[in-house]
Amino acid sequence: MSAPPWTIVARDDDGAVLVTVDGRGAEQARRRVALAELPSALGDDVRPVWNDTAQWYPALLDAGMTLARCRDLRLSHAILRDSALVDAPPLRAATAWDAGPSTVSGAPSPALFELDELAPGIPDRVDEVLAEFARQQAAVDGSRDPGRLRLLLAAESAGALVAAELHAAGVPWDRGVHEAILTDVLGGRPGPGSHAPRAEELATRIRELLGDPQASLDSQPKLLRALHRVGVLASSTSRWELAEHDHPVVAPLLEYKRLTRLESANGWNWLDEWAGGGRFRPVYVPGGVVTGRWASSGGGALQLPRQLRPAVRADEGWLLVVADVAQLEPRVLAAMSGDLALADAARGTDLYQGIVASGVVGTRQEAKIAVLGAMYGGTTGDSGRLVPALRRAYPRAMALVDEAARVGEEGGVVSTWLGRSAPPPPASWHRVQQRAADPDADDADRARAVRAARDRGRFTRNFVVQGTAAEWALAWLADLRGRLAALPVVPEDRRAPLSGVALGGRAHLAFFLHDEIVLHAPEEQAELAAQAVRDAADAATRLLFGTFPVDFPLDLRISRDAGKALLE
DNA sequence: AATACAAGCGCG
DNA sequence: AAAGCGCGCTTGTATT
Incomplete structure (x- = not known):
């Protein structure tokens, strides 16, 4: 299986420029195409190299096209700029490629093909894109571990494709189920200037218990002062903190907070704004x-x-495959540290139970607290x-996480399994450390420095694990979307109603x-599709950790909705 | 009137 | 029951 060619995709004043290049960025062929012709000009077996997936891919999806892979230069730049695997990188100087994430607009339209729709900042001219690609390839080739970085850039870029596809497809959302939950919990939609009936009833009781009808x-x-007046x-x-106080007002107040939280964060207003049309289309921000x-x-x-997961409900004639990895992070830690004892405890479906079975701690709850x-x-505490x-x-x-913490406390840089490095501490952090080292420093200066160092250590400790877990998940997604793309397209009348999107014809x-x-x-x-999910998880594990004997078991179910209730 | 911030809580 | 990491969003309050 040969890799598809790289094709630089860039803009000029009134169209797109496609440049076929080799792996070092050397030009082999160039042509101009109108933006409207881009989907057919690109074709399926091509690997675009572009400044920013969020600027190009939604329009291709709209045109009914999906891509197998790409290279997202903005995301790749951010990785290579900070990676400790890259020596003296020319990518470290601040440039326009450091632009923050642009997002896939909530209003996909042909306007995305228009020239003035670009987010400002990220270079899009062919010379700049070519030059950046060449710089990045050189940085990877000259790095301490080109293989890992290539994997990481491929996974990150595939993630960018997935993010755009997820937005285009959306989560099938059942308005009726959502409203039924809201009505059941809140009693009905709140009127203007008031809370829902159940919350208002609770408010009345709470005000009585506080002895203050206003x-x-x-x-x-104000709530805190009222609580103090009645001795809480x-x-x-x-x-x-409220839960620690023994007073009759506590229980209804906690319930009131629970209800008003649901009402304001995911109530009817949220439903109207985000999921009214039968799909919830979150904007994902890769990296x-x-x-x-x-x-x-x-x-x-x-x-x-x-609580609202049951509102995620498949279309008529469709089903959901819901899968999550049990205890992903400690399993990742076992693999990246090569800890066979921890991998052994992770052998079954419940790593925490495995730790208990090894006699390390007494209960599952203790195992969980210890691992976290x-x-x-x-x-502190337990x-x-x-x-x-x-x-x-x-x-x-x-030793792996302790070492990551030690390096962080000293101001050093740590990296994930595939070579994503934590940004170095900011200048303000170093100033705090220097002040504490000054002969004139007082206790407060020293305490502040110790606290900042410990904070940094906890961050880097977690970074290596959380970041490697994110890499496993990206590899899972990337492999899975390839498997799904190989499934047959169902007949026209069986397809999901995804206007203009190529995704509706199969899982x-x-x-x-x-x-x-x-x-x-x-x-x-x-x-x-469920088998593809399982196979993709196995493939991701092998891709990252080779033959190291660690399991990443999935909790997987097929059902009409994503609520947990149907599982048992 | 617009903006910034902190508290609080939802998720992993 | 939080703690210890990483986030986004709403609300009320303070600031400009």
Whole structure:
């Protein structure tokens, strides 16, 4: 199987320029095409190299085209600029390629083909794009581990394709189910200037218990003062702190907060704005998190309350394949540290139970607290008490995160398995450290420096694990979309109503959140799609960790909706 | 009136 | 029950 050619895709004053190049960026052929001709001019077996997937791919999707792979230079630049695998990189100087993420617009339209629709900042002229590609290829070729970086850039770029496809396809969203949940919990839609009926009833009771019929419950300072007046001496109005006080007002107040949260964050207004048309189309931002995780923008895609998952509901004649990886991060840690004992504990479907079975700690809950403490840098409470047991049982795994923390505390740089490095600490961090080292420094200066160092250490400790887990997930997605593209297209009358989008004819990705995915699949393809999900997970594990004996078991189910209830 | 910030809470 | 990491969004308040 030969790799497809690289094709630089860039703009000129009234169209696109396509340049076929070799792996070093040397030009082999060039042609100009009108933007409207781009889908047919590109064809299927091509690997575009472009400045920014979010600027090009939505229009191709609109035209009914999908791509197998690409190279996103903006995302790749960010990786190579910071990667510790790249020596003295010419990419480190600040340039227009450092532009922040542009996002796929919420209003896909032919306007995306128009020249003035470009987000400002990211270079798009052919000379600049060619030059950047050549710089990046040279940086990879001259790096300490070209193989890993090529994998990472390919995965990151495939992720950019997935993000655009996810937005185009959307999550099938059942308005009726969502409204039924809201009505059941809140009692009905709130009128202007008031809360929903159940929240208002609670508010009345709470004000009685506070002895103040005018008490404001939505203003933290006012609520806190009212609580103090009845003897609840909390220092904040946060849920966990209120729960520690034994007073009749606490329970209804916590319930009130729960209801008003649902109402404001994912109530009827959210439904109208984001999912009214039967699809929720979050804007995904690949590479939006320093660790390499995706961020999102608009609609709160990363915060969909589990309570509302039943509203994710397949179209008639379609099914959802819902899959998530159990304890992805500790499994990744076992693999990257080569810790056979931890990998052994991870052998079954429940890593925490495996740790208990090895006699490291007594209960599953303790195992969970210990593992999270190990990866997050917990030092106090149960976490601080339990982590040492983990350090004895899994010295290699713990050495990896402990070393990452040590390097971070000293201001150094850490990297993920494939070579994404944490940005170096900012100048302000170094100033704090220097001030503490000054002979005139006082205790406060030194305390501030220690705190900043520890904060940095917890960040780098977690970075290596969270970032490598993100790489596994990207590899999973990238492999999966290739498998899905090989499924047959169903007959016209069986397709999902995705106007102008090539994805509606077969099983496609509909949602992604760090370690879980939802596929939307024609009924007759659901089993095949589910097997593709499993096979892709295995392929991702082999791609990253070769033959190292670690499992990444999936919790997978096929059902009409994404609610957990149908599972049991 | 517009903008910035902090608190609080949803997700992994 | 949070803790220890990473996010986005809404609300109320403070600032300009």
